[in-house]
Amino acid sequence: MANLKEITRRIKSVKNTQQITRAMKMVAAANLRKAQNSLFEARPYTDKMIEMLGRIGEVTDITKHELLNVRDISKELYIVVAADRGLCGSFNAQVNRFASDTIDGVDSEASVIVVGNKAKEYFSYRNYNIIGEYVDLGDTIRYSKAQEIAEAVTTYYLNGLVDSVKIVYARFVNTMVRKNESLELLPVAPPERPPGIRIEYIFDPTPDKVLDELLPRYIATTLFRALLESKASEQGSRMAAMDAATKNAEKMIKQLTIQKNRARQAAITTEISEIVGGAEALK
């Protein structure tokens, strides 16, 4: 049996670790709430944008637009969104594996834009063709970051460097559940026509002009939304991981305490028998 001092030291160390994981869990919970809020608050904008795109689709043939036009695909670009930091359970591993599986599954030439340190590590280690990286996004996602990425990929697309752009990220379902997803970013998939009565809209200046303005924003917004989803998923996953770690530490402390008590009792028993033995010898 391990000696008493050693076990006491061990308990202390586990307790320290538990304190850290508990604090990290709290931080993750607060961040999750924030991330969830910004995700929900961003929804009206995105929904409205999709609605508008649909409306323009009713009056003109939007599929002719250069950003909607489907070409033969020989070069694909994947934007992989993972976290900047670890300690969030299997979040990074899952999204990275899902992304690399998706990429390996296509015949065409594929390049990658990585978002987040963990995606960068994973894909650069495996020698994928990385053409862009965006790291250290922070806990609050900025729209300007999404816009920056959107502008870059749109330029690649229009210059014919790539024929399609997909974004791979973890969609936030709820705190415990997330879903890895590959979403078509370019060419823009025209939204389905909403059911119900068609209302004739006036477009100022013209439907095509509005479309020209709308599409870049639409792409940036879709990206922004994906980044927000990923962030919320990450925080959810981190919270769950830290919660599990705290619980594990609790279990470990319990076991070690039992061991410690046993060791203490054994020591006492030995001592008593020694005293009895000593007294016996004096007779």
Next chain:
Amino acid sequence: MSLIQLDIVSPRRLLYSKDVRMVIARAQSGEIGILPGHLPIVATLEPGVMRVKLEDESEEKIVVSGGFLEVSKEKITVLARTAELPEEIDVDRALQARERAEKRLKELSKDRVDQARAKAALDRAMARLNVIGRK
């Protein structure tokens, strides 16, 4: 007189929601005024000041950094990158932005994209400063 709901949404959140009497905005083709019962319209907005007439005839000015305006039967929706009420405007920041944009416009007269960007930044800064009455 009837009212219509005006919502201004940015990618971040819903910025503004009020029942209003009239909205005057700068569309690409010129200023447009919208009263309740306007025909459905989708318009692109220029960066500038949007004037909103409230129920009690008072007027609010909102700085909008470009975007879209949609009028449907029941409400007006403005999709904007950002929008600010006069009291929310950071004067120093706007002044700095104007200076920066002006400098940039002088420096790089060649690159068309950069020029357009600087011009847009200048427009936004000017709109902000106009609203608070600083030139």
